[in-house]
Amino acid sequence: MGTDHDSTPVPVLVPIRSLGPAHRARIVAHLLALNADDRYLRFGYMATDEQIRRYVADLDFDRDDIFGIYNRKLELIAVAHLAFSRDPEASQCAEFGVSVLQKARGRGYGSRLFERATIHARNDGVDLLFIHALSENTAMLKIARKAGAKLERFGTETEAHLRLPPATLDTRMSELVVEHFAQTDYRLKQQVKSFWDFLAGVQETRQGVRAARHKSAS
Numbered sequence: 113m114g115t116d117h118d119s120t121p122v123p124v125l126v127p128i129r130s131l132g133p134a135h136r137a138r139i140v141a142h143l144l145a146l147n148a149d150d151r152y153l154r155f156g157y158m159a160t161d162e163q164i165r166r167y168v169a170d171l172d173f174d175r176d177d178i179f180g181i182y183n184r185k186l187e188l189i190a191v192a193h194l195a196f197s198r199d200p201e202a203s204q205c206a207e208f209g210v211s212v213l214q215k216a217r218g219r220g221y222g223s224r225l226f227e228r229a230t231i232h233a234r235n236d237g238v239d240l241l242f243i244h245a246l247s248e249n250t251a252m253l254k255i256a257r258k259a260g261a262k263l264e265r266f267g268t269e270t271e272a273h274l275r276l277p278p279a280t281l282d283t284r285m286s287e288l289v290v291e292h293f294a295q296t297d298y299r300l301k302q303q304v305k306s307f308w309d310f311l312a313g314v315q316e317t318r319q320g321v322r323a324a325r326h327k328s329a330s
């Protein structure tokens with residue numbers, strides 16, 4: 113374990129799992145938690161709650177890939193969308209979009225999600241990855257630049273593109289391993305959360321019984 117500036121433990125291996133339609137409600141909750149500035153940085157416009165709901169309802173989990181990081185309370189603290197090109201002429205291209213909740217920033221989650229998405233993209237035959245960011249978005253541009261992306265600035269907006277090498281046995285194996293790790297981590301978190309919810313229920317019942325006893329005694 114490493115530590116961030118708030119001395120919150122940050123796992124060295126971040127459990128990033130792929131998300132399916134069953135996670136839609138949590139993806140909506142994650143995006144709705146972004147403030148107006150973050151929505152602007154993420155989507156390139158001040159997305160309203162309604163536009164966010166529509167974006168999530170339209171997510172195509174068969175065509176695209178969505179990755180997420182859950183905390184112990186099973187709250188999605190980070191989400192990345194790898195959108196594959198619909199243009200047959202550019203079938204080996206994909207676009208990366210990401211958001212991390214304010215409280216979880218600066219711990220490397222954005223960078224880890226980007227790495228995870230590039231490995232997946234390579235394994236899926238993508239050779240050019242695009243990132244569309246506002247020029248003021250230092251964190252996102254840093255992630256792209258560090259990965260070796262070429263950045264082109266058009267005033268307030270910056271286009272980054274990263275050439276990806278072909279998949280190897282290593283990229284295929286590492287994706288299997290990290291996905292397995294993340295699924296196991298998620299199941300554990302689910303169990304721990306259910307147990308705490310159960311204990312909270314027991315506690316509530318106890319308090320109810322105690323209150324009833326107290327009332328009948330007085």
Ligand SMILES: CC(C)(COP(=O)(O)OP(=O)(O)OC[C@H]1O[C@@H](n2cnc3c(N)ncnc32)[C@H](O)[C@@H]1OP(=O)(O)O)[C@@H](O)C(=O)NCCC(=O)NCCS
Nearest residue numbers: 153154209210211212217218219220221222223250251252
């Ligand atoms: C962009 C975003 C995903 C980064 O997430 P994150 O988890 O904080 O990113 P990381 O912790 O991996 O940081 C990446 C790099 O940016 C740096 N960084 C983070 N926040 C920064 C900030 N506000 N200003 C300058 N640099 C910053 C980090 O130090 C790190 O650099 P390093 O690798 O040299 O240490 C997050 O800020 C976010 O969700 N923003 C709103 C949505 C958005 O902008 N999406 C991107 C467009 S698709």
